[in-house]
Amino acid sequence: MTTDSKLILVGQVAGGFGVKGEVRVTAYTAEPKTLLSYGVLLRADGSTGLTLTGGRAEKSAVVGRAKEIATKEEADALRGLKLYIPRDKLPEPDEDEFYLTDLVGLEARDPEGVVLGSVKSVQNFGADDMLEIAPAQGGPTWYLPFTRDAVPDLHIADGWLLVVKPVEIGEREPD
Known part of the structure; x- marks a missing residue:
């Protein structure tokens, strides 16, 4: 993954949820479930952070499964991890609007x-x-x-x- 494109902060790992290896990700998007549609969420250096494979919205977060996490302990170990997407994954803003x-x-x-x-x-x-x-x-x-x-x-x-x-x-x- 190259970091030529700007990375946009979209969420942060809050830790494990429950005992079955689910992870809670605080969403910085208007709709938390949007995180599920981005595919691979990146670290600040452009490397893979999490790949959410499914989940549900809970308040301002998504609770779900990630390909990289199998246990609650693994999810807790990632607490605080900031998650990004490339700017070009966002839709172009309407005229007279911008990010x-x-x-x-x-x-x-x-x-x-x-x-x-x-x-x-x-x-x-x-x-x-x-x-x-x-x-x-x-x-x-x-x-x-x-x-x-x-x-x-x-x-x-x-x-x-x-x-x-x-x-x-x-x-x-x-x-």
Whole structure:
């Protein structure tokens, strides 16, 4: 398996379920049962993580069998394993829609067209989505709320987005 394509986090092993070797996988998809349709779920390095062979949705998870797991102990040993799929397994979004992962790597430009950096990741710490920006000149990353005010224009096909830094994020005045 090559890792040329972006990998999308879709779930995480929560551990064994019951005593017959079933595994519980917390789903990060809108519908938990979608995990069953992806076939092989990958590790972050692109190698095989789990192959779900059947299961059922339970709240925000799937409980089922995996080809790689025969016992509860084997399932428990994988607790915490993050599971991914290649980006190209997802359907193309409708016009004027996008996946948050498609923002990663885009240039962040200010209203004058100056490249401030690039989107390193999209995080959500419990409130709203935040763009982690890696500065073009190097140094520590900074976060920008992913709101219409802070990111008024997206040009995903052209590889950039317009950002307006809130005053709190702007340059500090020298003391």
